[in-house]
Amino acid sequence: MLNVSNSAQTNQTVMVLRPSSRAVTSCQYSETLKSRGLNLIECPTLEAAWNAMHDGCRVGLLIVTREAELSQLDKCEPFVSNNQIAWVGLVAQELIATPRMREFIGEHLFNFITIPAELDHIILTLRHAWGMSFMREVQGKPQPDPQAAEADATMVGNSTQMRHLFSQIHKVARTDASVLVTGPSGTGKEIAALSIHRQSARRNAPFVAVNCGAIAPQLFQSELFGHEKGAFTGANQRKIGRIEAAQGGTLFLDEIGDMPFDMQVNLLRFLQQKTIERVGGTESIEIDVRIIAATHIDLAEAVRQGRFREDLYYRINVVCIEIPQLADRGQDIEDIARHYFSRFASLHNRSLRGFSKAAMHSLLAHQWPGNVRELVNRVQRATVMAEGRFIQPEDLGFDRQMAQTQVMSLEDARAAAESMVIRRALSQSRNQISRAAALLGVSRVTLYRLIDKYNIRADVMPPAPPELFNGEKPEREACK
Numbered sequence: 001m002l003n004v005s006n007s008a009q010t011n012q013t014v015m016v017l018r019p020s021s022r023a024v025t026s027c028q029y030s031e032t033l034k035s036r037g038l039n040l041i042e043c044p045t046l047e048a049a050w051n052a053m054h055d056g057c058r059v060g061l062l063i064v065t066r067e068a069e070l071s072q073l074d075k076c077e078p079f080v081s082n083n084q085i086a087w088v089g090l091v092a093q094e095l096i097a098t099p100r101m102r103e104f105i106g107e108h109l110f111n112f113i114t115i116p117a118e119l120d121h122i123i124l125t126l127r128h129a130w131g132m133s134f135m136r137e138v139q140g141k142p143q144p145d146p147q148a149a150e151a152d153a154t155m156v157g158n159s160t161q162m163r164h165l166f167s168q169i170h171k172v173a174r175t176d177a178s179v180l181v182t183g184p185s186g187t188g189k190e191i192a193a194l195s196i197h198r199q200s201a202r203r204n205a206p207f208v209a210v211n212c213g214a215i216a217p218q219l220f221q222s223e224l225f226g227h228e229k230g231a232f233t234g235a236n237q238r239k240i241g242r243i244e245a246a247q248g249g250t251l252f253l254d255e256i257g258d259m260p261f262d263m264q265v266n267l268l269r270f271l272q273q274k275t276i277e278r279v280g281g282t283e284s285i286e287i288d289v290r291i292i293a294a295t296h297i298d299l300a301e302a303v304r305q306g307r308f309r310e311d312l313y314y315r316i317n318v319v320c321i322e323i324p325q326l327a328d329r330g331q332d333i334e335d336i337a338r339h340y341f342s343r344f345a346s347l348h349n350r351s352l353r354g355f356s357k358a359a360m361h362s363l364l365a366h367q368w369p370g371n372v373r374e375l376v377n378r379v380q381r382a383t384v385m386a387e388g389r390f391i392q393p394e395d396l397g398f399d400r401q402m403a404q405t406q407v408m409s410l411e412d413a414r415a416a417a418e419s420m421v422i423r424r425a426l427s428q429s430r431n432q433i434s435r436a437a438a439l440l441g442v443s444r445v446t447l448y449r450l451i452d453k454y455n456i457r458a459d460v461m462p463p464a465p466p467e468l469f470n471g472e473k474p475e476r477e478a479c480k
Contacts, residue, residue: 179321
């Protein structure tokens, strides 16, 4: 057989996981592979495995040598099913014939090797898995833009309300207490929940979001708790529920006020006992997750009306965080608009430079019934529709005349007057810069700067009446 042990690269790390209910000593194969130059990371717990994946490990060696370990496969299944890792199984030959082992191999493993096995064969298979994982992640398929993902999951703002919110998030992130996030639709409740998760000790484990208002009532039990194969018509294979998929991490229950009343009893039982049973199953599965819930309705009022269980309300409302509506956040509106402009302009229109004064004025004057979600939508639309170098009110979907009826600051009024005079001077001079500059009493350099500042395009300027200037020059101060 070809000897490949000497060529195993130490930077190709492999995590080793054994589905055992008790502490086990290292397998003789893992010890031998280490001695042959392979960089193995022993993971005695799933937490250690999550940390290894977070540190960049992309290949796993799952060792199953005893029949008793088959019953423990369910506990590691949510982690092994993560497609960021290419798993190779090292399985005792007598276990290959068992239905559970065959099912697990077919659904989750890149390859498998039966024990006893040649060491060179194991090393070659692991290197093959590493190479395929590298190709899939870096070359084989496009990966999400990390900057875009970060932009989507970033809370922007420096207002008093947001500084207070950031302080609350930082405090609750250090604990495992259940959190209820409240606020109008579109304010960013899920982003707040994700921020809590990212600052917590569970940051390397899954963050699983469930929209309680988007799941059909008859499917709620199966979606949340999972089901066994054959549990009902159409259940052709076992399915891991959302709660189990969040093992070790955070479960975010969005719009929990829309959860069916009968399902609230099951959720309460899980919160009290920290165990679940899949639909159609009898095994009690221990689950360690943190619960963060969110709602846009008044849950206390829903409790009074009998639409939400009082005992569940107090279970999830250990700490309550309220997200302020956008209209109350003042300067944050401009900060958020510029934040998302930087992202969308790079995708849709790289020639854009920013917002015109009129556009920014219209943003600040709007009431924002859709909150941050509406603002992001309008900014994205504007980067697609804008034709000039600066976004205008109409690009944002606002009426320019209505925007102009709002009270303007002295700075905005002066800017509007300067822009109008420059446009008319250019029109009367037929866009000859030297002549227009002479009419305005400024240098050509100054006029070019003002044209760029106000995003003035010669091809859209209306004709000006010839008597506008009458041989007289406007005050120089008006154009500086």
